[in-house]
Amino acid sequence: MDGYLTLDDPLAAYDTIVAEVATLARTVTPQRLGGPTPCEGWTVRRLLCHLAFVNDRYATLAEGAPIPEDEPGYADPVAAFGEHAARARAAFGRPGYLTEIAPTPIGPQPGAVTVQHVVNELTTHGWDLARALGTSTDIAPGLASRVLASWRSFLDGLPRDGDPFGPEQPAPAGATEADRLAAYLGRDAG
Numbered sequence: 001m002d003g004y005l006t007l008d009d010p011l012a013a014y015d016t017i018v019a020e021v022a023t024l025a026r027t028v029t030p031q032r033l034g035g036p037t038p039c040e041g042w043t044v045r046r047l048l049c050h051l052a053f054v055n056d057r058y059a060t061l062a063e064g065a066p067i068p069e070d071e072p073g074y075a076d077p078v079a080a081f082g083e084h085a086a087r088a089r090a091a092f093g094r095p096g097y098l099t100e101i102a103p104t105p106i107g108p109q110p111g112a113v114t115v116q117h118v119v120n121e122l123t124t125h126g127w128d129l130a131r132a133l134g135t136s137t138d139i140a141p142g143l144a145s146r147v148l149a150s151w152r153s154f155l156d157g158l159p160r161d162g163d164p165f166g167p168e169q170p171a172p173a174g175a176t177e178a179d180r181l182a183a184y185l186g187r188d189a190g
Helices: 010-025 044-062 077-092 111-133 144-155 177-184
Strands: none
Touching: 010 044, 010 077, 010 111, 044 077, 044 111, 077 111, 111 144, 111 177, 144 177
8 A cells, every 4th residue: 555645634635525525515406416427327316325425334434333335325415425424534533543453445454544545535526526517626626636646556557447447538738636636537537
């Protein structure tokens, strides 16, 4: 996991990206839930459910319980996102959690790795949500470049066919940090 941890203050980064995603999520109207997203085959509702599930899954992990494997279809994914983000923040903020070694889906890791992963997921899919809603994709300025460095350390050298991210795409001229992140992960950021 050398190079994966790029956040100086994982909890502050988590707070930043949760606030940005929550702000975007609250703008989703019922009419937009069935709309497409940059994630192939995912609607806005499905994307919101995934964002809630990321918090739910890793809150459960940080609480020391067996993690859920199957992503539920939350009746109100915006409310679920907020509820599970609060749970995750409480679990991540427990004294000693960031340095404590605990089981994760990729083997035993310090809690800081879990928080970094959640920040990476929320930043990536926050961009997807912004793009789906037609709003500015300049999310998490300053944070997106650290998330990109983290993803690069994890994914560079791995085959990119069949993973949840497509082959790297060119970033357009004048791209934001978040656009460059999205392009690296296979999104059309143009």
